[in-house]
Amino acid sequence: MRKENISDAVIRRLPRYYRQLSEMYARGVVRVSSRSLGVEMGITASQIRQDFSCFGEFGQQGYGYHVDELRREIGHILGIDQDHRLIVVGVGHLGHALLQNFPFARTGFSVQGAFDVSPTVIGTAVNGVEVRPMEEIEASLRDQPVDVVVLTIPQFVAQQTADRLIALGVRGFWNFTNVELSSAVPGVEFENIHFADSLLTLSYRIAHPPIKEENP
Amino acid sequence: MRKENISDAVIRRLPRYYRQLSEMYARGVVRVSSRSLGVEMGITASQIRQDFSCFGEFGQQGYGYHVDELRREIGHILGIDQDHRLIVVGVGHLGHALLQNFPFARTGFSVQGAFDVSPTVIGTAVNGVEVRPMEEIEASLRDQPVDVVVLTIPQFVAQQTADRLIALGVRGFWNFTNVELSSAVPGVEFENIHFADSLLTLSYRIAHPPIKEENP
Numbered sequence: 001m002r003k004e005n006i007s008d009a010v011i012r013r014l015p016r017y018y019r020q021l022s023e024m025y026a027r028g029v030v031r032v033s034s035r036s037l038g039v040e041m042g043i044t045a046s047q048i049r050q051d052f053s054c055f056g057e058f059g060q061q062g063y064g065y066h067v068d069e070l071r072r073e074i075g076h077i078l079g080i081d082q083d084h085r086l087i088v089v090g091v092g093h094l095g096h097a098l099l100q101n102f103p104f105a106r107t108g109f110s111v112q113g114a115f116d117v118s119p120t121v122i123g124t125a126v127n128g129v130e131v132r133p134m135e136e137i138e139a140s141l142r143d144q145p146v147d148v149v150v151l152t153i154p155q156f157v158a159q160q161t162a163d164r165l166i167a168l169g170v171r172g173f174w175n176f177t178n179v180e181l182s183s184a185v186p187g188v189e190f191e192n193i194h195f196a197d198s199l200l201t202l203s204y205r206i207a208h209p210p211i212k213e214e215n216p
Numbered sequence: 217m218r219k220e221n222i223s224d225a226v227i228r229r230l231p232r233y234y235r236q237l238s239e240m241y242a243r244g245v246v247r248v249s250s251r252s253l254g255v256e257m258g259i260t261a262s263q264i265r266q267d268f269s270c271f272g273e274f275g276q277q278g279y280g281y282h283v284d285e286l287r288r289e290i291g292h293i294l295g296i297d298q299d300h301r302l303i304v305v306g307v308g309h310l311g312h313a314l315l316q317n318f319p320f321a322r323t324g325f326s327v328q329g330a331f332d333v334s335p336t337v338i339g340t341a342v343n344g345v346e347v348r349p350m351e352e353i354e355a356s357l358r359d360q361p362v363d364v365v366v367l368t369i370p371q372f373v374a375q376q377t378a379d380r381l382i383a384l385g386v387r388g389f390w391n392f393t394n395v396e397l398s399s400a401v402p403g404v405e406f407e408n409i410h411f412a413d414s415l416l417t418l419s420y421r422i423a424h425p426p427i428k429e430e431n432p
Contacts, residue, residue: 008258015416023396042224078416079423093316097309098411101394107412108419147422148415172422174415178317180239187425191418195314195409196323199364199390200231200294202407203324206363206388207295209403 006054013051014078016041021071033064080108085146086174088114089161090153091121091131094176098150099126112144141168148172155179162190222270229267230294232257237287249280296324301362302390304330305377306369307337307347310392314366315342328360357384364388371395378406 020041024032034045041048052058055077059065075081086109088095095114104111116122117134124131132140149170153161158177165173166185175181175192182190236257240248250261257264268274271293275281291297302325304311311330320327332338333350340347348356365386369377374393381389382401391397391408398406 011420012413012417014420015410015413018416019410019413077420077423079419080416082419082423084419084422093309093313097313100309102411104415107415109415148418172418174418189418189421191414191421193411193414194231194235195318197228197231197235198407198409199320199323199325200234200296201228202364202388202390202405203295203298203300204227204230204293205405205407206300207293207298 010051010054013043014074017048017051018071018074018078018080021067021074024067025071029067031064031066034059037065075108078108082108084109084148085112085144086110086148086150086172087112087137087140087146088129088150088152089116089134089137089165090151091116091118091124091126092152092154095150095152096126098152099129109148112146113140115140137165138168141165141170145169148174150174150176151181152176226267226270229259230290233264233267234287234290234294234296237283237290240283241287245283247280247282250275253281291324294324298324300325300364301328301360302326302364302366302388303328303353303356303362304345304366304368305332305350305353305381306367307332307334307340307342308368308370311366311368312342314368315345325364328362329356331356353381354384357381357386361385364390366390366392367397368392 017037020037021032024040034048037043038045038048049059055073058070058073086104088099088111091099091114095116099111099114111129114126114129114131115134115137116131121131122133149165149172151158151162151173155177158175158179159181162173162175162181162183166183166188171188173181173188173190175190178192178194178196180190180192233253236253237248240256250264253259254261254264265275271289274286274289302320304315304327307315307330311332315327315330327345330342330345330347331350331353332347337347338349365381365388367374367378367389371393374391374395375397378389378391378397378399382399382404387404389397389404389406391406394408394410394412396406396408
């Protein structure tokens with residue numbers, strides 16, 4: 001159950017905790033204090049304790065957190081163990097790159113299929129996933145409903161394609177189209193990838209080098 | 217100059233403000249209060265005022281913010297008007313997709329070139345940018361230094377390629393390799409795109425539908 005008071009900012013930090021803890025677990029770290037977790041992540045210890053307190057009691061006074069337990073617990077909260085299913089709609093270069101390289105399984109998703117309108121890609125397979133014609137999507141979703149559609153299609157068909165998929169029961173969109181999609185249907189979730197936000201953050205950092213370097 | 221006390225969280229909100237204000241500007245909105253800007257963005261008004269106060273005085277008591285002025289001011293802080301230059305290293309599907317579709321110019325970057333090791337892409341052009349052999353990168357960076365390298369290469373060559381580029385004077389990396397890169401060289405900035413964080417946020421939201429819907 002989602003608690004009413006869990007802010008988007010907290011939710012967005014969960015994958016970062018999961019990533020950091022997975023990395024520590026891989027390094028063989030067994031336990032960690034909120035202070036050292038904070039140092040590694042650039043977050044204050046009190047912020048970390050406050051974030052975790054939204055979901056229950058994880059740490060132990062004087063011991064800190066058990067890295068693997070906390071990692072699995074956060075993974076569970078994120079739904080990684082729920083075997084979500086998805087399809088990729090649009091197998092241009094970006095869709096192809098995701099099918100080829102993105103570790104869907106490691107984030108708890110299995111790829112049920114891929115769809116496109118272009119005869120040049122229909123019938124090909126990427127990483128074992130066959131690209132099927134868009135006309136088959138109705139039948140496919142009726143037989144095998146999915147939790148998420150990865151939208152990697154051109155902007156001008158983004159909203160209409162989303163609407164068509166929502167009418168077919170899709171409620172989750174991983175949206176790479178750079179169009180802000182919306183729907184009046186309740187319960188539809190859009191997660192937009194904003195590449196530009198990331199590049200602009202880098203732009204800021206190179207435009208404003210640390211003070212230390214300016215006055216050596 | 218970067219002020220010491222500006223947190224990464226504030227910096228990461230700047231592109232979101234810029235995006236929101238650009239969108240309002242395009243809609244013809246002339247002025248906005250911190251309260252309504254907050255409502256549109258899901259941020260509190262006091263957070264917004266606090267964020268902006270890091271960079272000076274923007275709003276006016278009783279008037280709010282002039283949308284276009286604030287948009288341009290934040291764009292300036294982000295370095296959008298500095299005409300940064302970049303190259304793309306790795307023109308596989310992802311590099312190709314970025315060259316083809318990403319609005320580099322709109323974020324203040326001009327694409328100076330693209331490089332790859334594969335004979336199948338060397339000599340081709342994507343969106344007017346010719347793909348050159350990786351051996352030419354030393355000469356290219358000597359003639360035309362760049363601010364940022366977009367890294368869209370396989371994981372196993374990520375760190376070594378970054379090191380090679382840092383030795384050539386590159387200080388900014390837009391890193392799509394899913395490898396956490398590092399460097400002992402001062403002033404090197406890595407901006408990592410973590411696709412998985414975004415998908416996991418969506419995973420959380422579909423795993424935890426709003427309470428309202430659970431108790432209709």
